[in-house]
Amino acid sequence: MSKFTFPSIKETNELSRLRLEVRKFITECINNNEFIPAADSWVFAANPEFSKKLGSKGWLGMSFPKQYGGNERTALERYVVTEELLASGAPVAAHWIADRQSGSQVLRYGTEKQKLSIIPKISSGKCFFAIGMSEPDSGSDLASVKTKATKTAVGWNLEGRKIWSTGAHLCNYMIVLARTGPPSDKNRHEGLSQFLVDLSLPNVNIKGIPDMTGQRHFNETLFDNVELSEDALLGEEGKGWSQVVGELALERSGPERFLSHFTLLDRFINEFQNKLLKSGSNIIGKLIAELQTLRRMSFSIASMLQNGESPETQAAFVKELGNKFEKTMVESLREFSNIIPLYEWPDQLQNLFEDATLRIPSNSLRGGTTEIMKGIIARQLGLR
Amino acid sequence: MSEELAIILETASKIFNKHVNHDLRQFIDKANINLINLWNDIEEQGLSKIIVKEKFNGSELPFSFILPIIKMSNYYGTPLPFSETILSNYLLSESDIKPPNGMVTFAVDGIDIKITNNKISGKLLSVPFLNLTEKIILITEIENVKNIILLKSIKGELKPKKNFLAEPRFDLQIKNCEIIDIKPLNSKFNFNHLGALMRSAQMIGSMEKALDLSIDYCSQRKQFGRTLSKFQAIQHQISEMAVELSASSAALSAVGNTDEANKNIQDIAILKIRAGIAAGKIIAISHQVHGAIGFTQEYELAYFTRNLNSWRNDFGNENFWETFLGKNFLENNNQNLWEYLTY
Numbered sequence: 217m218s219k220f221t222f223p224s225i226k227e228t229n230e231l232s233r234l235r236l237e238v239r240k241f242i243t244e245c246i247n248n249n250e251f252i253p254a255a256d257s258w259v260f261a262a263n264p265e266f267s268k269k270l271g272s273k274g275w276l277g278m279s280f281p282k283q284y285g286g287n288e289r290t291a292l293e294r295y296v297v298t299e300e301l302l303a304s305g306a307p308v309a310a311h312w313i314a315d316r317q318s319g320s321q322v323l324r325y326g327t328e329k330q331k332l333s334i335i336p337k338i339s340s341g342k343c344f345f346a347i348g349m350s351e352p353d354s355g356s357d358l359a360s361v362k363t364k365a366t367k368t369a370v371g372w373n374l375e376g377r378k379i380w381s382t383g384a385h386l387c388n389y390m391i392v393l394a395r396t397g398p399p400s401d402k403n404r405h406e407g408l409s410q411f412l413v414d415l416s417l418p419n420v421n422i423k424g425i426p427d428m429t430g431q432r433h434f435n436e437t438l439f440d441n442v443e444l445s446e447d448a449l450l451g452e453e454g455k456g457w458s459q460v461v462g463e464l465a466l467e468r469s470g471p472e473r474f475l476s477h478f479t480l481l482d483r484f485i486n487e488f489q490n491k492l493l494k495s496g497s498n499i500i501g502k503l504i505a506e507l508q509t510l511r512r513m514s515f516s517i518a519s520m521l522q523n524g525e526s527p528e529t530q531a532a533f534v535k536e537l538g539n540k541f542e543k544t545m546v547e548s549l550r551e552f553s554n555i556i557p558l559y560e561w562p563d564q565l566q567n568l569f570e571d572a573t574l575r576i577p578s579n580s581l582r583g584g585t586t587e588i589m590k591g592i593i594a595r596q597l598g599l600r
Numbered sequence: 601m602s603e604e605l606a607i608i609l610e611t612a613s614k615i616f617n618k619h620v621n622h623d624l625r626q627f628i629d630k631a632n633i634n635l636i637n638l639w640n641d642i643e644e645q646g647l648s649k650i651i652v653k654e655k656f657n658g659s660e661l662p663f664s665f666i667l668p669i670i671k672m673s674n675y676y677g678t679p680l681p682f683s684e685t686i687l688s689n690y691l692l693s694e695s696d697i698k699p700p701n702g703m704v705t706f707a708v709d710g711i712d713i714k715i716t717n718n719k720i721s722g723k724l725l726s727v728p729f730l731n732l733t734e735k736i737i738l739i740t741e742i743e744n745v746k747n748i749i750l751l752k753s754i755k756g757e758l759k760p761k762k763n764f765l766a767e768p769r770f771d772l773q774i775k776n777c778e779i780i781d782i783k784p785l786n787s788k789f790n791f792n793h794l795g796a797l798m799r800s801a802q803m804i805g806s807m808e809k810a811l812d813l814s815i816d817y818c819s820q821r822k823q824f825g826r827t828l829s830k831f832q833a834i835q836h837q838i839s840e841m842a843v844e845l846s847a848s849s850a851a852l853s854a855v856g857n858t859d860e861a862n863k864n865i866q867d868i869a870i871l872k873i874r875a876g877i878a879a880g881k882i883i884a885i886s887h888q889v890h891g892a893i894g895f896t897q898e899y900e901l902a903y904f905t906r907n908l909n910s911w912r913n914d915f916g917n918e919n920f921w922e923t924f925l926g927k928n929f930l931e932n933n934n935q936n937l938w939e940y941l942t943y
Contacts, residue, residue: 497926594835
């Protein structure tokens with residue numbers, strides 16, 4: 217019977233108070249024209265000033281220990297804050313990856329020196345991270361990476377290239393997955409290691425790749441004989457694969473997997489509330505049911521993370537369902553244009569809708585494709 | 601999970617394991633000795649009155665306990681009105697009527713219901729399991745008050761329904777049937793909501809079974825020199841079943857701590873929608889990966905998918921609850937969507 221459960225976690229009054237506090241802050245920012253709510257804001261909308269402001273509020277690095285400049289709050293508190301930021305389309309892209317996964321990775325595997333020098337800066341919104349996993353010839357097949365780190369007298373020499381590294385041009389560091397030894401016959405995941413690479417080092421070359429909407433967030437990052445100090449190694453040499461797997465649970469289970477385009481849904485409803493009541497209640501009801509279920513699953517995973525569990529499979533469930541939900545949502549709104557033609561929608565709503573339509577194919581690619589998610593689940597069901 | 605609940609589930613699984621097999625489900629049109637033995641064990645262990653008040657010989661355990669038990673009984677595919685009895689006995693007990701022994705089933709609303717001299721006449725529609733029991737509760741409105749009526753014995757004409765060839769159901773014309781007791785239904789209940797909750801828990805148990813059967817079958821069946829489970833097309837289909845099931849289970853665990861109609865109505869709506877969507881997909885995929893064998897009577901998959909077809913239409917289908925939920929939000933002008941979701 218049931219292999220993967222999502223125990224129901226109730227939001228406490230304390231969490232609800234935090235939620236309202238964040239909401240009030242965001243409303244003030246919007247009223248002061250500090251930002252305009254955007255779709256997919258955790259990928260596209262980088263605003264280092266806003267990140268710093270969140271840091272000073274204590275809303276970044278929330279669960280990190282105080283000794284490293286963190287706030288020692290729970291994963292559930294962090295969940296509530298990130299939900300509020302995403303639902304309002306706040307510009308969180310600059311710090312998103314550092315706060316979501318890289319900081320935890322450094323805390324878990326880093327040396328004392330690494331932790332002391334990096335974690336306080338992440339918590340104050342002054343240090344941003346990019347993901348260094350994919351390469352031109354290694355996408356879903358991550359174990360095939362060719363970027364290579366070789367031991368030298370003083371540290372490591374890094375040679376290779378990483379691609380699709382969102383926001384790298386604004387970032388201070390990238391956690392690079394590189395080969396430090398050969399794979400074994402039995403296990404191709406052997407011989408991989410993670411490195412904490414300062415992107416301001418000589419011979420690091422970051423080149424933008426415009427995406428299909430013309431925006432820049434993608435990059436190709438070239439490491440042309442980059443000299444790394446000894447302590448650039450993150451964690452244990454040769455344990456890169458298991459380290460990466462843990463990181464992916466953080467990457468895949470969060471509310472950005474289903475709230476990326478929430479601002480669109482919210483605006484749409486505000487605009488057409490009365491029309492929807494007459495002829496579209498069921499469409500909205502279905503979206504509410506899907507969304508609320510996803511929120512519960514994701515919140516439940518936050519509680520598993522809090523308890524020190526490793527819910528990688530549950531994360532794959534959330535990512536897969538969340539991606540599907542967002543596609544269904546955009547499609548449902550499109551069908552409504554039978555009743556009110558798209559060209560009669562207010563300009564801002566039209567733009568949000570068209571942005572969402574154009575960007576939606578990427579949501580089931582980034583962070584692991586649908587096919588990879590289904591593969592992970594099938595393995596856990598004993599089929600592979 | 602509490603230790604107490606774990607012990608009860610352990611007891612229940614022993615009973616189901618001992619008695620329930622696919623043969624038992626073939627003789628569903630009348631009570632045979634095996635069905636009677638199963639029921640006697642259920643009753644002896646107090647499972648049918650698990651949330652009934654102690655003064656009526658029940659265990660008076662928390663309401664939330666019945667959901668995993670109901671789920672389990674349907675994972676095993678128990679061909680008895682087990683869930684119906686648990687719910688009926690509970691509502692009787694909470695409305696201060698002593699629940700009878702034996703299996704109990706329920707009827708809702710009815711047509712042309714008339715009560716004179718403590719005798720009732722009218723038509724009851726689609727009543728489950730009248731082949732196995734004559735004990736019925738009727739929930740119906742009389743002079744603007746919801747009443748719960750325990751009928752003494754059926755005197756009337758039974759008309760079998762098709763019901764997707766799932767559990768037996770009957771339309772029943774009753775005439776001057778004796779009433780054992782009639783009371784106003786405790787106002788904290790809405791039978792439609794509790795029914796939707798119960799059917800959803802049943803569906804989730806059945807979907808778990810359909811998933812497990814599919815995994816087992818595909819891990820054994822070989823074609824083109826390898827087991828079906830090694831084909832990526834099959835793996836992805838089965839993963840999709842697991843994803844749908846996990847969403848439904850998450851929706852179920854969000855409900856169930858309260859039986860009060862108004863407190864958890866949104867959660868029940870979400871659950872029935874989510875389970876109904878999942879059932880549609882799981883019926884289709886489980887049959888697809890089984891091939892022709894799943895389409896036979898001798899193999900057990902179809903028992904579960906026929907029940908899913910029936911239950912996803914009971915107590916409001918997806919569209920009913922989607923419309924309900926959509927209106928519930930849209931008619932309320934004080935909250936935007938995010939406030940509604942996070943309230």
